[in-house]
Amino acid sequence: MNTPTGQSILVTGGAGFIGSHLVETLVTDNDVTVLDNLSSGRREWVADQATLIEADIRDSEAAEEAAAGADLIFHEAANVSVEQSVEEPVDSHEVNVDATLQLLECARKEDARFIYASSAAVYGTPDSVPIRETDPKAPASPYGLEKLTAEEYCRLYNELYDVKTIMLRYFNVYGPRQRGGQYSGVIDIFLGQARRGEDITVHGDGEQTRDFVHVDDVVAANCLAAVNGTPGEAYNIGTGKSISIKALAQLTVDTVESDSRITHVAARDGDIERSRPSIQKARAELGFEPSRSLGSEIESLC
CATH class of the missing domain: 3.90.25.10 (UDP-galactose 4-epimerase, domain 1)
Structure with a gap:
């Protein structure tokens, strides 16, 4: 598997479900910092070789500290609860949109590549399957809209500021x-x-x-995106x-x-x-193959 090597890397949400597995893969050949408030993650899930900064991603000073010197940022931290986004849309927006924008500013300052964990929720109810990246986006929840809005910020930061942003739309991990x-x-x-x-x-x-796609395949997709992904592009990540x-x-x-x-x-x-997604684009451009x-x-x- 193609993985980044010899880089300074920030993983937000690196104590959580997907992020902790990603950190385990990255720490072998990279200097990894984790930014996580441990609201859903656990300290013991963070690989010993990584540096943990325990703070909320909305904390601008903590985000800047964590991103200092970063070559690569994997943004995995989020409020992932659709139900919570419906019940507390303002708070959910702050976590999923405002904090992402803040981290994009960090990436801009550090000239860091930025891999964004998006979601199939951006599509809403699809007109047909398999779902392709170019299909209409009609989020059915604040969560889906937040992910789509953050994607648009990623795209704009690539166009306006040449921040190398890549978006991965996870299906059911x-x-x-x-x-x-x-x-x-x-x-x-x-x-x-x-x-x-x-x-x-x-x-x-x-x-x-x-x-349903296994977390190890999602980790592989992140690593491949960091190495092979086209800036400004989004990729479906599932099994097909x-x-x-x-x-x-x-x-x-x-x-x-x-x-x-x-x-x-x-x-x-x-x-x-x-x-059900089409993963043809991820296969062709990233070399992604779920195993x-x-x-x-x-x-x-x-």
Whole structure:
């Protein structure tokens, strides 16, 4: 895997789910600083070789300190809760947009390459699948709009100030250290229910489909973007394959060899029926090729 080497690197959110795995890969051949307030991450997840600055990404002085001398910035820190963005849109905007703008200023000052962790939420409900990077953007939540707004700032900073920004639109990431969420954490939720022998609860008929990509593949995509990515461009990061939530529930029961029943509860308002990206652009330009299969990885998480 192509990875940055011999660089001074800042990883925001580097104590969290995706960021901590990224840091583990980067510390071998780079000088890595982590900026994280530990609101969802854990200190013990940060590799010993990395320097941890415990502070909020909205703290401008801490951000400037963390970015000082950086050649490369991976911006993973965010409020990733759609529900929280709906309940507290102003606070969510401050974290996901204002703090990103502040970090872009740091990248501009340091002449650092900037890799931004965006989201499939920028697309909203797609007209068709697979979803391509050029497809219409119609966010269905403040979170999705915040990610799209931050992407636009990244694009503008590339055009106006020649900050080398690259945006990665993550689909449904799963793996070790994940916390449960609506769909990003559904595998962890299903596994917990299956281990405890509880009913596995599926919203609606379970026919809604999602693309689940392993955190190790997301780390690889970040490293490839840092080396091969085209500034100002966005890339879908997934597997290009999808599974229904009902089939995922059954796969979990079978893998755990659980007695859990699969039960259905009310559908969520505004739930997207189909979500599957085209990853052709990431393959062609980054050299990205997902290597983890969902079935074997669920087994490893058991």
